[in-house]
Amino acid sequence: MASQFDVIILGGGPAGYVGAIRAAQLGMSTALIEKDKLGGVCVNIGCIPTKALLHSAYIASLLGHAKEFGVEPGTVKTDYGVAMQRSRKVSDQNSKGVEFLMKKNKVTVVKGAGVLQPGRKVKVGGDVYEAKKAVLIATGSRVKGLPQIGLEINKTTVISSDEALFLEKAPASMAIIGAGAVGMEFANIFHAFGTKVTLIEALPRILPLEDAEASDTLTKSYRKRGIEVIAGAKVKKGTPGKDKVTIQVEAGGAAQTLEVATVLMAAGRAVNTENIGLAECGVQVNERGFIKVDQNLQTTAPGYYSIGDVAGPPMLAHKGMREGVYVTELLAGKKPHPIRYDNVPSVTYCHPEVASIGLTEDQCKERKLEYVPGRFPFSASGRARGTGETEGFVKILREKKYGEILGAHIVGIPASELIHELAVARENEYTVEEIELAIHAHPTMSEAVAQAALDSLGRVIDM
Amino acid sequence: MATNVYMEALSPTMEEGRVVKWHKKDGDPVKTGETLAEIETDKAVMDLVARADGVLRQVAAPEGQTIPVGSVVAVIAAPGEAAGETPTSAAQTKPSGSGKRDTGNVATAPAPVAVATPPAVAPADATRVKASPLARRMAKEAGVDLKLVTGSGPGGRVVKKDVERAPNQAAPAAAAAPAAPLSPVSRVPLPERTGTAYEDVPLTQIRKTIAKRLVTSLGPIPHFFLTTEVDMERAAEAREALNKQLGDQGEGKVSFNDLIIKATALALAKHRACNAWFQDDHIRYWNEVHIGMAVAVEDGLITPVIRHADRKSLTEIGREARELADKARNRRLQPNEYTGATFSISNLGMFDIDQFTAVINPPEAGIIAIGSIVQKAVVVDGHLAPGRRMRITMSCDHRVIDGATGAAFLRTLKQMLENPLAMLL
Numbered sequence: 001m002a003s004q005f006d007v008i009i010l011g012g013g014p015a016g017y018v019g020a021i022r023a024a025q026l027g028m029s030t031a032l033i034e035k036d037k038l039g040g041v042c043v044n045i046g047c048i049p050t051k052a053l054l055h056s057a058y059i060a061s062l063l064g065h066a067k068e069f070g071v072e073p074g075t076v077k078t079d080y081g082v083a084m085q086r087s088r089k090v091s092d093q094n095s096k097g098v099e100f101l102m103k104k105n106k107v108t109v110v111k112g113a114g115v116l117q118p119g120r121k122v123k124v125g126g127d128v129y130e131a132k133k134a135v136l137i138a139t140g141s142r143v144k145g146l147p148q149i150g151l152e153i154n155k156t157t158v159i160s161s162d163e164a165l166f167l168e169k170a171p172a173s174m175a176i177i178g179a180g181a182v183g184m185e186f187a188n189i190f191h192a193f194g195t196k197v198t199l200i201e202a203l204p205r206i207l208p209l210e211d212a213e214a215s216d217t218l219t220k221s222y223r224k225r226g227i228e229v230i231a232g233a234k235v236k237k238g239t240p241g242k243d244k245v246t247i248q249v250e251a252g253g254a255a256q257t258l259e260v261a262t263v264l265m266a267a268g269r270a271v272n273t274e275n276i277g278l279a280e281c282g283v284q285v286n287e288r289g290f291i292k293v294d295q296n297l298q299t300t301a302p303g304y305y306s307i308g309d310v311a312g313p314p315m316l317a318h319k320g321m322r323e324g325v326y327v328t329e330l331l332a333g334k335k336p337h338p339i340r341y342d343n344v345p346s347v348t349y350c351h352p353e354v355a356s357i358g359l360t361e362d363q364c365k366e367r368k369l370e371y372v373p374g375r376f377p378f379s380a381s382g383r384a385r386g387t388g389e390t391e392g393f394v395k396i397l398r399e400k401k402y403g404e405i406l407g408a409h410i411v412g413i414p415a416s417e418l419i420h421e422l423a424v425a426r427e428n429e430y431t432v433e434e435i436e437l438a439i440h441a442h443p444t445m446s447e448a449v450a451q452a453a454l455d456s457l458g459r460v461i462d463m
Numbered sequence: 464m465a466t467n468v469y470m471e472a473l474s475p476t477m478e479e480g481r482v483v484k485w486h487k488k489d490g491d492p493v494k495t496g497e498t499l500a501e502i503e504t505d506k507a508v509m510d511l512v513a514r515a516d517g518v519l520r521q522v523a524a525p526e527g528q529t530i531p532v533g534s535v536v537a538v539i540a541a542p543g544e545a546a547g548e549t550p551t552s553a554a555q556t557k558p559s560g561s562g563k564r565d566t567g568n569v570a571t572a573p574a575p576v577a578v579a580t581p582p583a584v585a586p587a588d589a590t591r592v593k594a595s596p597l598a599r600r601m602a603k604e605a606g607v608d609l610k611l612v613t614g615s616g617p618g619g620r621v622v623k624k625d626v627e628r629a630p631n632q633a634a635p636a637a638a639a640a641p642a643a644p645l646s647p648v649s650r651v652p653l654p655e656r657t658g659t660a661y662e663d664v665p666l667t668q669i670r671k672t673i674a675k676r677l678v679t680s681l682g683p684i685p686h687f688f689l690t691t692e693v694d695m696e697r698a699a700e701a702r703e704a705l706n707k708q709l710g711d712q713g714e715g716k717v718s719f720n721d722l723i724i725k726a727t728a729l730a731l732a733k734h735r736a737c738n739a740w741f742q743d744d745h746i747r748y749w750n751e752v753h754i755g756m757a758v759a760v761e762d763g764l765i766t767p768v769i770r771h772a773d774r775k776s777l778t779e780i781g782r783e784a785r786e787l788a789d790k791a792r793n794r795r796l797q798p799n800e801y802t803g804a805t806f807s808i809s810n811l812g813m814f815d816i817d818q819f820t821a822v823i824n825p826p827e828a829g830i831i832a833i834g835s836i837v838q839k840a841v842v843v844d845g846h847l848a849p850g851r852r853m854r855i856t857m858s859c860d861h862r863v864i865d866g867a868t869g870a871a872f873l874r875t876l877k878q879m880l881e882n883p884l885a886m887l888l
Contacts, residue, residue: 337617402600404623429595429623 002130011138013040014317015308019324024105026332033114052087057192080170116277141309151238178267179206355419358407370400374456383443398456403431466515473509594621728772734872740826755804828863
């Protein structure tokens with residue numbers, strides 16, 4: 001007899017563990033199957049440890065400028081190994097935290113690699129678990145290299161974030177291929193720990209999915225501090241040697257050869273759909289490799305649902321978490337708030353941070369929307385001057401007729417926190433007026449949001 | 464907390480309502496959504512429903528009395544709440560659900576509510592509408608009455624997409640008094656056609672009520688029927704000419720059935736209001752035309768679907784119809800071949816049936832029943848002459864299609880069959 005549960009979730013990452021907790025809250029017996037540590041990529045080798053390392057990097061950069069603030073720290077020495085060890089502790093604490101939450105909510109955690117079987121069953125080793133209501137596939141994604149140009153991840157000279165997070169010391173030089181969130185964050189981290197960093201992006205600008213103004217600001221900021229940025233670049237060939245890698249890069253018609261100690265592949269991810277029994281159960285994947293789901297996130301096999309990275313973009317922890325909540329509420333017979341995929345905030349935690357929601361200015365133009373941009377640079381903010389963190393801006397794109405917030409883009413040290421005012425506003429269909437009507441405390445970085453809203457109405461005060 | 468019961472605007476143009484009958488008496492327990500009273504509006508007798516749970520108190524408007532919209536007609540007190548209090552004080556001190564709601568009415572609701580003076584607050588407050596700021600601005604600009612829009616947001620909140628789909632009421636409101644212009648086609652302004660397969664249009668309150676009432680009075684689907692006689696002389700000539708041409712090329716011949724399918728599909732493309740599904744809380748107006756074709760099989764009947772029939776040639780339709788009918792008789796139809804029709808045709812012409820009514824295939828909103836083409840004496844230019852005539856009877860789901868809407872569609876279909884060249888237009 002197979003052990004029975006109402007809901008079985010395959011994968012203990014953000015989508016899976018949040019779904020498990022919500023399912024348990026709704027009174028469903030729940031099993032969570034995880035072959036590695038609870039918390040998935042996010043907690044163990046993604047969002048969480050990188051934020052710890054980024055803070056180490058931030059402290060290093062702060063101390064570099066401390067003298068002008070009247071603080072002389074003496075000689076500043078950095079040690080990536082120590083920062084790394086600290087980040088591991090943070091990850092472990094978080095993973096244990098997830099374990100605790102599973103116990104607290106009486107979710108049965110099954111350790112091992114699960115394989116789906118027909119009839120809403122999952123096999124783990126010799127045991128079979130049967131779901132009365134549904135199986136949720138939340139197997140996530142992993143990094144992938146570019147083997148076609150000779151840059152297969154060898155874990156020594158050609159590494160991915162998986163290895164970068166465990167390095168004992170920062171390499172002397174590093175080429176980072178891919179300037180999305182991962183590439184941007186590691187460029188920031190390693191540069192602060194003394195690595196000579198070259199950031200290479202195939203598309204015409206770094207952070208290619210963000211607003212062009214954000215890309216520009218970050219390009220300037222990185223170059224100013226000594227990070228080499230090559231965008232619109234094609235990596236023609238990579239030749240890993242014993243303790244170095246030679247790569248040929250072509251950008252703007254000019255070819256150059258770089259010799260670096262380490263190459264960090266930060267481009268592209270692959271979803272984990274292999275060897276989990278998808279085909280046997282009739283769960284189909286689409287042409288991009290993601291599991292095919294309908295609007296209820298049900299796969300092509302009734303009773304099997306999919307959430308998180310494996311269910312499709314955007315591949316973000318918070319999107320997966322919401323999907324976990326959505327599906328389990330659906331299974332409990334509730335009418336969950338529909339997921340607005342056009343209102344998922346996107347954040348890159350480099351310095352300064354980049355956060356956005358909704359459409360970019362280019363997208364507004366492509367869609368021929370009538371819009372008015374409202375901008376407020378942090379250089380005009382008293383609070384920002386006080387901390388010396390004046391890089392960046394808040395930009396709000398206001399729909400001309402009704403004042404709808406079409407998109408918002410923030411570059412600046414607290415961008416990841418500020419973006420949520422706009423996320424709440426958009427989810428509730430507030431217009432720029434409602435943003436501006438709320439009194440914002442002075443002096444704060446948040447004032448910039450209200451000022452940008454005012455600017456979109458042609459009434460900015462502080463500029 | 465007590466909640467005021469207001470005379471609500473139960474029709475778009477209603478300014479006052481006459482209490483026909485109270486279904487609940489003073490002191491009766493009531494639940495949200497339960498009918499409190501029947502109200503005669505300018506259009507029909509409608510139900511006034513409870514907006515809160517509790518006990519009905521202070522029924523102020525006697526049966527037969529006419530009360531302006533927005534006036535208090537009773538109070539719903541929380542269970543036990545009003546027991547020891549006099550009704551008047553209940554109304555004055557605790558008239559509304561929460562501190563945030565309808566505070567204006569607390570002061571202005573007159574103590575003896577029977578006087579039924581309109582409160583100082585605009586009637587909009589009578590049925591408080593939950594709507595997002597963006598939806599409010601759009602509605603104001605577009606002249607849409609938010610009270611008439613069904614909200615799809617959290618807790619029934621009206622959001623942007625609801626307003627976008629709502630019919631624009633600015634014009635009718637301004638021109639309500641003079642005789643309404645004749646509108647032979649659909650009264651429901653359809654959303655703009657987009658590239659998608661269909662648009663879901665939420666049911667407006669009035670549409671919902673019509674739906675509910677018609678269903679309860681006539682059965683699960685409120686059918687009504689329209690019959691027209693079509694002169695098939697020119698269709699027969701066209702068919703002969705086409706078949707002569709096709710015969711030379713060795714292709715399958717065109718049947719009357721193929722002509723009817725094509726004409727129906729083209730007419731539906733012009734009358735989207737008839738190419739629709741009734742979906743409980745919304746009507747799905749299809750931009751694509753998929754014709755279900757009733758085929759008799761051994762122990763019943765099945766309707767295989769000719770997809771995008773408006774875009775297919777007569778020979779394509781003919782070939783597909785034959786293939787599907789064969790498959791149907793051999794029980795080899797795949798589910799996707801007999802689902803998803805947007806409108807159906809039932810043809811009993813070959814069985815010597817002059818005229819009949821077909822039963823609608825839910826969720827479709829209409830079906831046409833085709834009779835035999837009969838030779839009969841007809842009057843042409845004042846003289847008796849032999850003619851070939853065919854009767855079409857359309858069954859309509861009244862929740863979606865109104866009489867004039869169905870008639871307009873049928874007229875287009877008739878014109879196409881009587882002048883097959885029109886199909887080329």
